[in-house]
Amino acid sequence: MKSLTTAIIYSWLEEVKDPEIPVLSLLDLGVITAVHIDGEMVQIEMTPTFVGCPALDMMKNEISDVLHRHGVSEVEVKVSFREPWSSDKISEKGKLALKNFGLAPPPSGKIISDLTLLEHVACPRCNNTNTEIRNFFGPTLCRSIHYCLDCQEAFEQFKPL
Amino acid sequence: MNEVIKELLYKIADDQLILGHRNSEWTGFGPLLEEDIAFSSMAQDKVGQSLALYQILNELGEQPPDTVAFMRHAERFHNCILTELPNGEYDFSLVRHFLFDTAEFIRFDMLRDSSFQPLAELAHKIHGELRYHILHANTWIKQLGSATKESISRLQVSLDDALPYAMGIFEESPYEQELIAEGIFGGEQMLKERWMTTIEATIHHTNLHLPAWNSIVPVLGGRMGKHSVHLQPLLDEMSEVFRIDPTAEW
Numbered sequence: 001m002k003s004l005t006t007a008i009i010y011s012w013l014e015e016v017k018d019p020e021i022p023v024l025s026l027l028d029l030g031v032i033t034a035v036h037i038d039g040e041m042v043q044i045e046m047t048p049t050f051v052g053c054p055a056l057d058m059m060k061n062e063i064s065d066v067l068h069r070h071g072v073s074e075v076e077v078k079v080s081f082r083e084p085w086s087s088d089k090i091s092e093k094g095k096l097a098l099k100n101f102g103l104a105p106p107p108s109g110k111i112i113s114d115l116t117l118l119e120h121v122a123c124p125r126c127n128n129t130n131t132e133i134r135n136f137f138g139p140t141l142c143r144s145i146h147y148c149l150d151c152q153e154a155f156e157q158f159k160p161l
Numbered sequence: 162m163n164e165v166i167k168e169l170l171y172k173i174a175d176d177q178l179i180l181g182h183r184n185s186e187w188t189g190f191g192p193l194l195e196e197d198i199a200f201s202s203m204a205q206d207k208v209g210q211s212l213a214l215y216q217i218l219n220e221l222g223e224q225p226p227d228t229v230a231f232m233r234h235a236e237r238f239h240n241c242i243l244t245e246l247p248n249g250e251y252d253f254s255l256v257r258h259f260l261f262d263t264a265e266f267i268r269f270d271m272l273r274d275s276s277f278q279p280l281a282e283l284a285h286k287i288h289g290e291l292r293y294h295i296l297h298a299n300t301w302i303k304q305l306g307s308a309t310k311e312s313i314s315r316l317q318v319s320l321d322d323a324l325p326y327a328m329g330i331f332e333e334s335p336y337e338q339e340l341i342a343e344g345i346f347g348g349e350q351m352l353k354e355r356w357m358t359t360i361e362a363t364i365h366h367t368n369l370h371l372p373a374w375n376s377i378v379p380v381l382g383g384r385m386g387k388h389s390v391h392l393q394p395l396l397d398e399m400s401e402v403f404r405i406d407p408t409a410e411w
Contacts, residue, residue: 050206050209050290051206051209051210051212051213051283051286051287051290052205052206052207052208052209052210052212053209054205054209080282081213081279081282081283081285081286082282084282084285084286084289085286086289118296134195135195135198135199136199136293136296136297136300137195137198137199137201137202137203137293137297138198138202139198141202141205141206141209144293145195145198159293161289161290
């Protein structure tokens with residue numbers, strides 16, 4: 001086996017998708033915070049989007065599975081809050097993938113104290129902001145529910161955090 | 162110093178776990194689908210946050226999170242009594258959510274500056290999540306607190322009922338001075354003062370009224386393991402499946 005580099009590990013991690021949003025890799029989601037290589041052993045540090053995210057164990061297992069498939073003999077996945085996740089950690093590529101998936105991407109910046117940005121989220125279908133918030137909570141911890149008055153359809157947003 | 166930190170972590174984690182369980186009892190019973198989803202999501206957040214706090218305790222030498230959550234009797238829990246009270250009707254659950262989560266939001270804000278690094282890091286994260294709980298509580302308190310005669314009077318009755326228990330959130334720890342001196346936590350007194358100002362500001366936007374703070378007689382005891390009759394039945398139900406086979410792999 002050729003020698004491991006962090007760049008190779010990152011390229012393999014591109015294969016691991018968010019179990020609830022299969023168009024988004026964990027890298028684009030921004031939950032991988034460090035990769036360490038120590039001989040044959042690879043240590044991945046990750047941080048959850050929400051502390052209570054029930055998909056966390058599944059993500060950890062999938063990271064191990066993918067790296068094992070590529071021949072890494074020993075994988076350790078560590079959860080840490082050292083560098084906590086925020087929605088600004090989602091890459092631009094990730095935000096576009098969310099939008100194409102029908103989920104409004106979170107706006108950038110530390111803005112959640114500004115309620116109007118939650119109230120008039122751009123609709124992922126028509127891009128208009130003639131929308132209303134229907135619920136701060138949604139089908140998963142990281143989504144809120146909105147309604148587009150132009151499309152007359154409900155949509156979800158990946159919450160800014 | 163470990164005992165001081167453990168005592169603080171236990172009371173915060175137990176608050177999150179017990180109120181998280183109560184919130185989960187709204188799953189399938191919410192007055193609107195949106196509220197069903199909201200209380201269920203807040204339950205998931207709170208139980209998940211309690212797990213992260215129990216994990217820190219585990220690293221400090223305490224039993225694993227499942228053991229701690231499911232195998233202790235009521236007198237070993239340090240949650241405030243407010244969190245264990247039955248849900249009652251929606252108005253009571255909403256008022257409790259407002260009073261408790263406002264305190265919790267400020268508590269985690271203060272803990273972001275904790276000298277105990279693992280807690281400071283986690284607090285930063287949890288504080289961000291609780292913003293949504295606060296938005297939810299404030300939206301409904303403002304809306305229903307100035308809507309119809311019935312909604313106002315229901316919230317007022319629940320507010321009057323809940324306030325003595327809410328004051329129990331701030332029951333002081335035996336280690337209060339150490340916590341403050343070591344920069345671990347700014348203390349219950351500071352938390353209570355910030356909480357009172359915040360509660361007043363929101364209630365001011367409604368037709369509800371707050372009694373004079375010094376007229377409220379706090380219901381204490383929860384932090385010391387002296388609970389109401391409601392906690393043990395909650396724990397029995399919560400741990401029913403776990404206790405069938407504590408060694409089972411899930």
